[in-house]
Structures are given as structure tokens and as C-alpha cells.
Amino acid sequence: MIRKVRTHPSQNEALLFERSSPGKRAWQLPELDVPAVDAAEVLGAANVRAEIEGFPEVSEVEAIRHFTRLSTWNYAIDYGMYPLGSCTMKYNPRINEMVARIDGLAWAHPYQPEALAQGAMEVMARLEAALAEITGMDAVTLQPSAGAQGELTGILLIRALLEKRGNPRRKILIPDSAHGTNPATAAIAGYSVENVKSTATGVLDLEALAKSVDRDVAALMVTNPNTLGVFEENIVQAAEILHAKGAMLYMDGANMNALVGIARPGDFGVDVMHLNLHKTFSTPHGGGGPGAGPVAVKKVLEPFLPAPRLKKVRGKWAYDFNRKRSIGRVRAFYGNFGVLVRALAYILAHGGPGLRNATVDAVLNAVYIRKQLEPYFDLPYPAPNMHEVVFSDERQAKLGIRTGDLAKRLIDYGFHPYTVSFPLIVHGALMIEPTETESKLEIDQFIDAMISIAKEVETDPEMVKQAPHSTRTSRVDEVLAARKPVLRWKPA
Amino acid sequence: MRYLPKSDSERRQMLDACGVASAEDLFAHLPEAVRLRRPLELAPGISEYEIVDYFRQRAAENASEYASFLGAGVYRHYRPVLVDTVVSRGEFLTSYTPYQAEISQGTLTTIFEFQTMLCQLTGMDVANASMYDGSTAVPEAAMMAARITGKHRALAARSVHPEYREVLRTYARNQGMRVEEFGYAKDSGAIDLEDLERKIDDQTAAVIVQSPNFFGVIDDVKAAAEIAHRRGALLVVLFTEAVSLGILEPPAGADIVAGELQSFAISPSYGGPYAGIIATREKFVRQMPGRLVGQTVDTHGNRAFCLTLSTREQHIRREKATSNICTNQALIALMATVFMTVYGKAGLRELALQNTAKAHYLAGSLKPAFSGKFFNEFVVRAGNPDAVNKALLKKKIIGGLPLGRFYPELSDSMLVCATEMTRRADMDEMSQVLQSMAAAEVLA
Numbered sequence: 035m036i037r038k039v040r041t042h043p044s045q046n047e048a049l050l051f052e053r054s055s056p057g058k059r060a061w062q063l064p065e066l067d068v069p070a071v072d073a074a075e076v077l078g079a080a081n082v083r084a085e086i087e088g089f090p091e092v093s094e095v096e097a098i099r100h101f102t103r104l105s106t107w108n109y110a111i112d113y114g115m116y117p118l119g120s121c122t123m124k125y126n127p128r129i130n131e132m133v134a135r136i137d138g139l140a141w142a143h144p145y146q147p148e149a150l151a152q153g154a155m156e157v158m159a160r161l162e163a164a165l166a167e168i169t170g171m172d173a174v175t176l177q178p179s180a181g182a183q184g185e186l187t188g189i190l191l192i193r194a195l196l197e198k199r200g201n202p203r204r205k206i207l208i209p210d211s212a213h214g215t216n217p218a219t220a221a222i223a224g225y226s227v228e229n230v231k232s233t234a235t236g237v238l239d240l241e242a243l244a245k246s247v248d249r250d251v252a253a254l255m256v257t258n259p260n261t262l263g264v265f266e267e268n269i270v271q272a273a274e275i276l277h278a279k280g281a282m283l284y285m286d287g288a289n290m291n292a293l294v295g296i297a298r299p300g301d302f303g304v305d306v307m308h309l310n311l312h313k314t315f316s317t318p319h320g321g322g323g324p325g326a327g328p329v330a331v332k333k334v335l336e337p338f339l340p341a342p343r344l345k346k347v348r349g350k351w352a353y354d355f356n357r358k359r360s361i362g363r364v365r366a367f368y369g370n371f372g373v374l375v376r377a378l379a380y381i382l383a384h385g386g387p388g389l390r391n392a393t394v395d396a397v398l399n400a401v402y403i404r405k406q407l408e409p410y411f412d413l414p415y416p417a418p419n420m421h422e423v424v425f426s427d428e429r430q431a432k433l434g435i436r437t438g439d440l441a442k443r444l445i446d447y448g449f450h451p452y453t454v455s456f457p458l459i460v461h462g463a464l465m466i467e468p469t470e471t472e473s474k475l476e477i478d479q480f481i482d483a484m485i486s487i488a489k490e491v492e493t494d495p496e497m498v499k500q501a502p503h504s505t506r507t508s509r510v511d512e513v514l515a516a517r518k519p520v521l522r523w524k525p526a
Numbered sequence: 527m528r529y530l531p532k533s534d535s536e537r538r539q540m541l542d543a544c545g546v547a548s549a550e551d552l553f554a555h556l557p558e559a560v561r562l563r564r565p566l567e568l569a570p571g572i573s574e575y576e577i578v579d580y581f582r583q584r585a586a587e588n589a590s591e592y593a594s595f596l597g598a599g600v601y602r603h604y605r606p607v608l609v610d611t612v613v614s615r616g617e618f619l620t621s622y623t624p625y626q627a628e629i630s631q632g633t634l635t636t637i638f639e640f641q642t643m644l645c646q647l648t649g650m651d652v653a654n655a656s657m658y659d660g661s662t663a664v665p666e667a668a669m670m671a672a673r674i675t676g677k678h679r680a681l682a683a684r685s686v687h688p689e690y691r692e693v694l695r696t697y698a699r700n701q702g703m704r705v706e707e708f709g710y711a712k713d714s715g716a717i718d719l720e721d722l723e724r725k726i727d728d729q730t731a732a733v734i735v736q737s738p739n740f741f742g743v744i745d746d747v748k749a750a751a752e753i754a755h756r757r758g759a760l761l762v763v764l765f766t767e768a769v770s771l772g773i774l775e776p777p778a779g780a781d782i783v784a785g786e787l788q789s790f791a792i793s794p795s796y797g798g799p800y801a802g803i804i805a806t807r808e809k810f811v812r813q814m815p816g817r818l819v820g821q822t823v824d825t826h827g828n829r830a831f832c833l834t835l836s837t838r839e840q841h842i843r844r845e846k847a848t849s850n851i852c853t854n855q856a857l858i859a860l861m862a863t864v865f866m867t868v869y870g871k872a873g874l875r876e877l878a879l880q881n882t883a884k885a886h887y888l889a890g891s892l893k894p895a896f897s898g899k900f901f902n903e904f905v906v907r908a909g910n911p912d913a914v915n916k917a918l919l920k921k922k923i924i925g926g927l928p929l930g931r932f933y934p935e936l937s938d939s940m941l942v943c944a945t946e947m948t949r950r951a952d953m954d955e956m957s958q959v960l961q962s963m964a965a966a967e968v969l970a
Contacts (some may be wrong), residue, residue, distance in 0.1 A: 138585025367797025
């Protein structure tokens with residue numbers, strides 16, 4: 035029985051280009067207060083383009099209806115639980131949106147004089163300090179645009195330090211449970227990647243690690259808690275093994291929502307890490323960005339941070355561009371400032387105790403889901419979990435139903451699916467992260483849905499295989515999309 | 527805490543169901559050595575009203591009520607109300623990367639429209655779903671050119687945004703890619719074609735130019751393409767002022783277009799978040815970085831969209847991926863999509879013309895330092911730019927960007943910009959200050 039949703043009509047909607055008709059408009063510009071110019075004369079006739087073929091021509095009401103109709107074809111956190119593992123899909127407070135749009139912040143130009151940017155610089159400095167306290171690290175750069183760029187920044191910092199010590203080394207060690215961005219980042223930073231196997235309990239294998247770490251290893255990139263939602267209990271010893279050989283410990287902070295206020299990476303041996311402000315610190319995911327990926331480091335790496343750095347000169351904020359050992363810029367200007375504002379608003383709203391309470395509820399929700407679903411789904415790694423839990427589809431697969439099918443059926447029950455088939459060390463993974471902002475009612479409905487689907491697999495596997503049944507779009511042909519790519523609209 | 531939706535009794539019920547006595551027991555498996563045994567040293571949580579008040583105060587410490595002539599990669603354009611109306615919808619704001627196509631058709635359709643409009647604007651065959659910004663699109667384009675050509679040298683014009691070139695160097699350093707630069711013509715401010723001829727060689731993967739360039743000058747993309755192609759290099763053309771594409775010829779001859787869309791209804795926001803793009807020829811699509819949305823059908827034969835060609839990407843290819851990018855700028859790209867929809871074919875052209883008219887009115891009294899044709903910004907000699915800006919600030923005007931920081935040879939110059947939002951009265955005031963200071967200098 036599906037209790038959370040029932041169907042309602044959704045509007046059809048053509049593409050903008052199919053709605054267009056010459057002369058329709060949604061714009062009006064003010065009368066020019068200066069003389070008009072002849073484009074060919076001032077720009078050069080050869081530089082002036084013909085009209086933009088195919089560009090939309092719609093009215094204002096059609097424009098608003100177009101995007102509103104399309105919006106209803108999306109699922110979103112505002113509709114309900116969005117338990118994508120590793121993505122931390124928590125409520126996005128609307129106050130964050132409001133303050134990011136205050137004129138003096140939203141219209142601040144990155145090149146306006148420092149004397150007229152003190153407020154923006156203060157916001158960044160305060161966020162840097164808060165993130166340093168939360169992570170237990172010594173310094174923070176806010177420049178990286180998102181998690182993957184934070185990883186790149188962090189690895190470049192390690193490389194710069196090792197170069198200064200005489201040898202940048204060749205390899206980065208990455209556990210087999212890692213996010214795909216980790217190896218891709220290592221490659222861009224000029225390192226080769228060596229995989230490290232996990233133990234049977236799903237954590238770092240200290241023996242294997244000790245064997246792998248030699249004078250060629252620059253760093254280990256580890257996610258903690260790892261992608262199974264399990265805390266790396268040997269993290270302190272792992273750091274010691276690395277440090278003894280002159281290698282560094284990088285932490286992917288994607289799962290920091292399990293640790294805020296409970297444990298600090300800086301206290302357990304991490305040398306450098308990134309945070310995902312769009313995960314842990316509630317800035318909206320926006321259909322895939324924008325994010326922000328600040329990087330926090332220990333003192334020894336501070337001289338290499340991207341320029342410029344904030345510094346206080348005679349009581350005023352200023353930029354220090356003169357950073358001789360800096361790895362350079364990883365992007366223009368100072369970072370995704372608008373995202374930074376939202377993250378600081380989140381931190382201010384919670385305060386120290388509130389942040390810790392959020393962590394506790396996030397872990398409670400995940401442990402609760404695990405307890406309730408354990409009788410129905412295979413749990414390949416039974417170690418205690420933190421903010422997320424990873425099941426496998428082993429039992430359902432025996433009846434021909436895979437994790438992807440279960441996920442699609444979950445849509446019919448009114449939920450966004452969990453993360454499918456990741457981490458790779460779990461065959462047929464169901465990776466579930468509820469976050470702290472789900473109520474008991476919502477979580478109980480999710481659990482009921484999962485149990486009901488587990489039963490359906492036994493009674494009517496074909497029906498599950500064809501899911502979703504209630505969406506306006508049924509399963510899409512991804513093979514066709516890749517075989518014959520149509521990546522833009524063209525007139526018939 | 528108002529964002530936590532559980533009562534204490536519900537927490538108790540859940541803890542009981544988990545078989546643990548207290549919330550603390552949920553963390554009992556953590557080694558004692560890693561535990562933080564004190565509260566975070568952060569002030570207690572505050573109310574919504576106090577948060578608004580805090581940020582209003584910070585905003586007040588920034589410039590407000592100032593006219594501004596700053597451009598240099600970040601432009602003040604009017605943001606139609608529809609833009610925030612659309613991106614504030616929870617369905618767009620609070621969803622994530624559209625992996626589950628059946629319940630993400632809204633985002634997927636808008637990205638498909640975005641890709642289409644970027645192709646129409648740039649004259650390229652395919653455009654991706656967005657990059658972080660223009661500055662990171664440049665190294666991504668250079669790395670893409672290296673993969674395609676199998677060569678490892680990038681040649682960037684000095685008239686490419688200086689901060690973008692810094693980003694390029696950061697990325698290139700460890701990829702075995704050499705980055706070198708070629709100059710600009712001292713009279714026109716356009717790329718120095720002879721210098722490009724001298725510096726290009728058969729190992730050059732990419733020639734990177736910007737148009738309109740950092741000085742605002744419309745550059746000779748065709749000539750650069752001809753030289754690049756003759757030596758087997760790809761031409762990467764960058765734009766930072768997207769509104770210029772409303773009136774300027776798209777970069778014909780480019781193999782890869784890298785761009786920054788900040789001008790399309792994305793607030794300056796002190797440097798970000800913005801949205802970059804990469805567009806290219808069909809034959810290079812499999813070497814592109816970033817996400818792509820493609821058209822397909824569902825099981826009922828209805829048109830549908832999904833993420834596609836993802837075997838290029840990190841979550842599939844890991845260390846062999848075309849880029850490490852994952853989360854990009856979807857919501858910001860949606861702002862640009864709404865902006866392009868509102869202005870449309872005729873409006874974008876008219877908007878670009880207004881920008882042209884304003885900047886050329888300003889140039890009428892300020893006298894550009896370079897002879898090259900320009901769109902909405904240009905370089906002006908100011909004697910001592912810092913002194914000029916100081917005088918302007920007294921009149922609540924933020925002047926141009928002093929260029930000495932990036933170009934020592936132009937330390938007497940500033941880059942000024944006028945958009946449709948620049949008022950004639952402010953331009954007149956700006957000219958007056960500049961002229962009176964120039965006169966004072968002559969007398970001194």
C-alpha cells in the first residue's frame with residue numbers, strides 16, 4: 035500500500051524553441067540616455083553577427099509557465115526525503131537564500147576596493163575561522179569551487195610541500211571504496227593511483243597499508259567515515275604509518291556530517307581535507323551545483339595555500355597576494371562567495387551545540403533505518419554505521435531484481451532513490467543517507483516503503499522490474515541516448 | 527534547533543528501537559583518541575532575525591549606493607525578476623544531479639535547452655551542462671586540446687584575463703603541459719599575430735585567445751585560427767562578457783569555446799558562484815569534460831532526457847576520466863537559461879546594442895588607449911589610476927580597474943566598463959574627474 039503519494043495530472047510542455055514565434059517578447063529595455071550607435075560602424079561590419087538562429091522568442095507568461103511546468107517534473111528535498119548516500123541531502127534553509135541576495139553582498143564586485151569590501155571579507159574570515167574550529171585544522175582556503183576542486187587543491191598542496199622537501203613522489207594511495215573524484219583528482223595532479231584493499235570489515239587494512247607506503251607514496255586519500263558509513267577506527271595508526279615514511283594523510287570530507295562536534299580530523303592525524311559546503315553546511319544542491327569546496331590544512335601546508343590570503347592590517351581586512359610558495363590560483367577571484375554566505379548563515383543558526391545536535395540526529399536516523407531494514411536486506415559490512423548505511427541487493431538479486439530496480443520502485447512510493455551501485459566494494463549497493471532533517475514520520479514511511487518493496491520482490495518481481503509506474507516519464511532508454519547522441523535541439 | 531524535526535519523545539522512541547540507552551552510545555565505537563571532549567568554540571545558535579541583521583551589517587560595510595565602472599570579467603547587468611522566481615522553486619533549488627531521469631525531467635530539460643542555446647550563441651555543435659566558471663573552463667579546454675592533439679604546449683595570449691592565466695598555470699604545472707604566452711599589439715590592444723607566429727610550434731596543442739579580450743578589444747579570431755590550424759594546434763576562444771554574443775560574430779574558426787556566463791543574470795556576488803561552459807565541434811565530444819544531457823525516449827515512446835556519454839566522467843572512468851569535475855553549476859546555468867529566455871533573439875541583440883552605445887558614449891570623452899574596436903569596456907590612460915579612483919570615490923563612484931597589478935607596462939592605465947545599467951550622469955561625472963585631473967597634471 036502506497037500511503038505517501040497519489041498521482042495528479044502534470045502539465046505537458048514543449049521546448050522553448052517549439053513555443054517560439056517571431057516577435058514575441060518577455061523583455062523591455064529603458065530608453066537609451068545616450069545616442070544610439072551604428073553597430074557596423076563602431077564594432078566593425080565584419081564583427082557584427084546575423085540574428086541568432088533558433089534562439090527563443092516567447093512571452094513573459096509563457097516563460098514563467100514553461101519553467102514552472104518543468105519544475106513539477108522534478109523530485110526535490112522540499113517534497114520529501116532524498117536519501118542519496120554520500121550527498122547529504124538535508125533541508126536548505128530559506129534564510130540562507132535571502133541573506134545571499136542582500137544588495138551589498140550580491141552586487142559586490144570582486145575588484146571593488148578593499149576598503150569597500152570589508153563586510154565581504156569579514157564574512158569570509160569568520161567562515162574560515164569556524165571551519166578551522168569544526169575540523170581542528172590550522173588554516174582554511176575558501177577558494178575551491180566544489181569538492182573535486184578542493185581535492186585537487188589539497189593534493190597540489192601536498193605536492194608543493196613534498197617538492198620543497200626535495201621529492202614530490204609518484205603515487206597516491208586510494209582505498210577501493212573511494213569516490214571516483216579521488217583517483218581522477220590524483221591523475222590531474224600528476225600522480226599515479228594505487229588502490230588499497232579494505233579489510234573484511236570494510237575499513238582500512240593497516241597491514242596492507244604499511245606494505246604499500248614507501249618513499250614513492252605522497253599521500254593516502256581517505257574518506258572518513260568511509261563510503262560504507264563506517265568510521266575508520268584505525269585512522270590514527272594509519273596517519274602514523276604515513277607520517278613515519280614522510281607521506282601525508284588527505285581526508286575527503288564528503289561525510290563530515292557524521293563528525294561535526296563529535297570528532298575533528300585535525301585531532302586524528304589528517305594533514306589536509308576538503309569540505310563540501312553543499313552537503314554538510316546545507317547550501318542548496320541546485321540540481322547539481324553550485325557547491326563550494328573549502329580546504330583545511332595543518333600549519334605545515336599553510337604557506338602553499340592559493341593566493342590571495344586574507345590578513346588583518348591595522349584593524350582592516352586586506353589581501354596578501356605576495357605568497358611566494360603558493361600553489362597559485364585554482365580559480366579566479368576568491369571562491370563561490372554566495373555559497374560561503376549561505377554556509378555561514380547555517381553555522382550561525384546552529385551555533386556550536388546545535389551543530390553537534392544535528393550530527394547526533396543524522397547518525398540516529400541512519401542507525402534507526404539500519405535496524406529496521408536489517409531483517410529485509412543484506413548488510414555486507416556489519417560494523418557500526420554512522421550517518422549512512424549500505425545494504426546490498428544480494429537477497430533480491432536471487433529473484434532477478436537488482437538495486438537499480440528497487441530504487442525505481444521507491445519512486446512510486448514517493449521517495450527519491452538512495453545512491454545506487456556505490457560504493458563499488460559492495461556488489462549491488464543500496465547506499466542510504468537520511469540526514470538529520472528528516473522527521474520520524476518521514477523515515478518510518480521510508481522504512482515501510484522499503485519493506486513493502488522487499489515483499490513485492492517475492493510476490494511480483496516483474497512489476498518491480500518495470501517500475502516506476504506512477505511517474506509522467508517511465509524508464510528512459512539510456513543506451514539509445516549514448517548510442518545516438520542528440521545533445522541539442524534542432525528544427526525538424 | 528528549528529531545522530531538526532524531532533521531538534525528544536520521538537528521539538527516545540528511536541533510540542529504544544535502536545537498542546541504545548542514549549545518543550552518546552551511538553558513538554561508543556569511536557576510539558577515545560579521536561573524540562572531541564569539549565563543545566565547539568562557536569557561539570550559540572541565533573534566530574532568523576539576528577542572522578538577517580548580521581548580514582545586513584556586513585553588507586553595509588561594503589560599497590552601497592556607488593556607481594561603478596568595474597568590469598574585467600564581472601559585469602553589472604540587470605537581472606530580470608523571473609530569474610530568481612524560477613531558481614527559487616524548491617524543485618530546482620533542492621534537487622541534485624539528475625541521475626534518476628524519471629523524476630528529474632525538469633532539470634534535464636532545462637539543461638538540454640541551455641546546451642542548445644549555448645550552441646546557437648557560440649556557433650559550436652555541442653555545449654556541456656556547465657563548468658565551475660570561465661577561469662576553470664580554460665585549463666579544462668587546454669587539457670582537452672592536449673588529449674585530442676597528443677601535444678603538450680599551450681600558448682595563451684597575454685590579453686586573456688590575467689587571473690584565468692594564473693589558473694591555467696596551476697592546472698598545467700603537473701600535467702607535463704608547458705604554458706607560454708604571446709603578446710598584444712601596443713597600438714590596437716588586439717593579439718600580436720606576428721608574436722603568435724614566432725612562438726607557435728608543432729608541439730603546440732592549444733592557442734588560447736579571448737574575445738572581446740581583457741582590454742575589451744574585439745580580437746581577430748579568424749587570423750588566430752588560421753595560424754593555429756596551420757601548425758596543427760587547436761584554437762580555444764574564451765569569452766568573459768556573454769552579452770557581447772548578442773551582437774558580435776560568434777568565434778568561427780574556434781575548435782573549443784570556453785566561456786563565463788556571469789553576465790546572464792548571475793549576480794557579481796563578490797566573485798562567485800558563476801557558471802562556465804565548454805562548447806566544441808561534434809567530432810571532439812568524447813574528449814569533453816563535464817556533464818552532458820541527451821535526448822532519448824521512455825518505454826512509452828515519449829521524448830525524455832538523461833545524462834549521457836558519462837563514460838568520460840570520473841564516477842565511471844576514475845583516474846582515466848576527462849576531468850575530475852562532479853558537482854558543477856546547475857542552478858547558475860538555470861539562471862542563465864531563464865535570462866536567455868526572457869531576452870530571446872531580439873532582446874539580447876538590443877541589450878548588446880545598448881551596452882555598445884553606453885560604452886562608446888563614455889569613450890567619446892575618455893579616449894581609449896587602444897585603437898582596436900571594443901564592445902562595452904576599454905582601457906584609458908589615467909596618469910595615476912589610484913589617485914583618479916580616490917577622487918572618484920569621493921563622488922560615490924568606483925572607477926576603473928588599475929592595470930598595473932597585472933600589466934606593469936600599463937601602470938598608468940585603467941580598464942573601464944559601461945553596461946545598460948550605467949547612467950549618463952555618472953559617465954559625465956567620471957569624465958569630468960578624469961579630465962580635470964589630467965589638466966592638473968599638465969599644470970604640475
